[in-house]
Amino acid sequence: MNLLDFLPTTVSFILVPVLYGLIAGITSGIFAALRMRNFLVVIWTIVGSIIGVYIGSGIGYILFNIVHPNPDFIEGLGLIIFYLNSGMLIGSISGAEIGIMIFERWRRRSRS
Incomplete structure (x- = not known):
């Protein structure tokens, strides 16, 4: 067993969601920081985004299995990606x- 055997799993389960969350968190966070x-x-926002990516992809996978219980391979591949x-x-x-909401509450509590 080689360490490179785990590379596709690592990329799909760790790297892609973290990068997706980083991009969304940074873009939302910069606008919130300016405000x-x-x-x-x-x-x-980055932490919330990364957690939200994992929760959202889990919900998407559950919805895929409920709505399309038995798709063929090509149809299923496109639908699961969607x-x-x-x-x-x-x-x-x-x-x-x-x-952002958690940060606002934390900031209010630290001021009072």
Whole structure:
């Protein structure tokens, strides 16, 4: 067993969702940081986005199995990519917004 045997699994389960979450978190976080004038919100949006990507892709996979219980290979491949990408997109944006809300509450508590 070679270490390179784990490369496709590592890329698909770790690298792609983390990069997807980083891109969504940084873009949402920069706009929130400009609005709030605080750069720490970018960290919260990145973390929320990465968590949201994993949750969203899981929900997309569950929806795929419910809606299309027995697809053929080509149809199933396109549909699973659609459901996973849709779930990751919705999850990353939702996670970033939840990260912004958590940061706002944390900032209010630390001021009082």
